Amino acid sequence: MPLGVAAITERAPVIAYLGLGANLGEPAQQVREAVSRLNNADEVEVTRVSSFYRNPPLGPQDQPWYVNAVARVRTRLGPEELLRLLQQIETAMGRERGERWGPRLIDLDLLLYNGEVIFTPDLVVPHPEMHHRVFVLAPLAEIASRAWHPLLHKSAGDLLAELDAADRAALEPLARSELRAESSKQFKSFLSNR
Numbered sequence: 001m002p003l004g005v006a007a008i009t010e011r012a013p014v015i016a017y018l019g020l021g022a023n024l025g026e027p028a029q030q031v032r033e034a035v036s037r038l039n040n041a042d043e044v045e046v047t048r049v050s051s052f053y054r055n056p057p058l059g060p061q062d063q064p065w066y067v068n069a070v071a072r073v074r075t076r077l078g079p080e081e082l083l084r085l086l087q088q089i090e091t092a093m094g095r096e097r098g099e100r101w102g103p104r105l106i107d108l109d110l111l112l113y114n115g116e117v118i119f120t121p122d123l124v125v126p127h128p129e130m131h132h133r134v135f136v137l138a139p140l141a142e143i144a145s146r147a148w149h150p151l152l153h154k155s156a157g158d159l160l161a162e163l164d165a166a167d168r169a170a171l172e173p174l175a176r177s178e179l180r181a182e183s184s185k186q187f188k189s190f191l192s193n194r
Ligand code: A4P
Pocket: 020, 021, 022, 055, 056, 057, 058, 059, 066, 068, 083, 097, 099, 100, 101, 102, 107, 108, 109, 110, 111, 121, 122, 123, 124, 125, 126, 127, 128, 129, 135
């Protein structure tokens, strides 16, 4: 392809924020693996990753606690292509689609994409639930407190401050030393609650 054409068709890289969550198997390990799969994908570079936070499930309560994190990526993929990549990674990691808000090995959500508002049958950006969710806003504000919600016209830091203190208190950052031990701990507490 002549150089001029390549220069015109090649998309400039943009910044997107992704939400990662897991509550089956070894949640922290799966979140880490998803970050690494993202970073290995063509046209995607993971530039920041938040702490990992353990937190109670939103939705059905008869499921284990989640580990959640947020990643910042620099990508040349368009939003629909990025969503497809997230879904491919979910499938490759063994996720089966079950009940809405039910337990999962890995869940990858596109939170923000280049400050854009997108509304198609397959993709809604900003993610329509992100501004209510402490497990999204706390890790997002940790790595990008000024990340902007283009519909609410507020930053991640402002949206986090608006949540109930009780919601914020429910979030436990996972210490690095805990990352390895967390799955066995969760399993023990699951057994002792039966
Ligand atoms: N879709 C539209 N917009 C987006 C977007 N911005 N990012 C469509 C990702 N997907 C988007 O998603 C259903 C459809 O949403 C997809 O086909 C895609 O085209 P899904 O991942 O198949 O289904 P789901 O995840 O079960 O449903 P949903 O409504 O996306 O659930 P959420 O919002 O992902 O919530 N509790 C805690 N503590 N932590 C969690 O991470 N997560 C959930 C799932 C529930 N409770 C939780 C957590």
